[in-house]
Amino acid sequence: MTTIRTTGIRRGSLITAVLALICSAFLILPANADPVPFEDCGQGVLCLYDGSGGTGTRLDVAEGGKDEQYTGTALSVQNNTRMWACVYGKGRYGGSLQTVKPGNDDEYVTGGTRWIVASYKLVPTRALCFTGYERCENGKVCTFAERNGRGAMTVHVPAVDPATQNLGNSYGAETAPESVWNRTGRHLCFYLEPDYTGTWTEGTQAYGAYVVLRGDSITLPSSLARAFRSHELVNGTSECQ
Template sequence: MTTLRIDLRRGALITAALALLCSVFLVLPASADPAPYDDCPPATFCLYSGADGTGERRDFTDRQALESYDATWDGKSLSAKNNTALWACVYGAPAYGGLLETVKPGNKDVYAPGAVRSHKLVPTRALCFTGYERCPDNRVCTFTEPNGRGAMTAHLPSTDAATKNYGTVYGTEAAPKSAWNRTQKHVCFYPEPTFTGSWADPADATGQKRFGAYVVLRGDSTTVPAPFAGTFRSHELVNGTADCQ
């Protein structure tokens, strides 16, 4: 009889242990979706089609920059997570143009519809405010916005039959507000497509004082001031500034 009581007691203990183990499994929560933005991989800049890290996600590594997006994604980003060690520069227009917002490494951001149309990743926040780095070597690059931002035109030097200098003519659509001269010559900009013309001095009420060619020295980059900004129609490359027309 004693042996039977011991066995029954041991069986009761085993049954209680099994019941407790089952209860542990029953209260375990179901697997949950990641918290907003937590799905952004390391060393990645993530754009989301929804607010607060929701919706479709597009990933860009810390070595990528995008001057414009395809039509299905252009202006469709409503939030972002910068999971890189770099600053993210987000622009409201293609080619690093329009309104600018910066995202610190590790931070998140939200946007109005249509506010994100290009981006780049840079080591310092100051580099978000310029776009000169796009200009290839041995080119004169003009930009439709100040500080090398906006649509860029890289002018390939070609010999002008009349002046024997390297010259380029362009229309109003490329009239620059900034420029970088990455050639070994100086650049003379003109308001006429014939490598000629001058500008009136806005400070001279008589209108008699005028400026000749606007010069950008070899290796220099500049934001073009008034009254020259947006008025260039041609330029030529010269060995000395005295050679400007």
């Protein structure tokens, strides 16, 4: 009889100890764990959030995605793609630039100041964030409002001027270029005046045309940026005015 009572006491003590451990385990678990920032962003996408720290409404952008005129709100991003994310302060890849490495996040509210996200694109290398020439189609002359093919792009369709017989285009100050890609099979001659004329001087040398060879893309010198008002396509550079 004594042996049976002793066994019963030990079993009861063991059950009590196990219950105590289970209860203590529940006590140390948090009732509502705070979410990890950006944890809801899936693999292979760029996630744009309208709140800081990966909060708020999320927009998923697949690899290679882009938007030249983003009208949403992006206060933070997570880049879970294999590409670089290029984020711009103005539309059409213009203005200030932020780059986000694959696997990294970025924040666009600092000290209460919001950094505007107006356009973005995903590209294979960081260097491609600094250019926008790729928008120009083969066979076209494309001029850009900013350096390196960034900013608003104008695609020119050459026409024969009835007065001058020049094959090209004239335009106003609002579309005057800062950079250009000549993707045609002809050379390109830029002029200061809308009628394919005008000269400027560098040192003692006077010039009447600025030439962009066939297939070349170039940022114009700062002294000539947004100064040209017309251009023509020619077979040889000697045909420039």
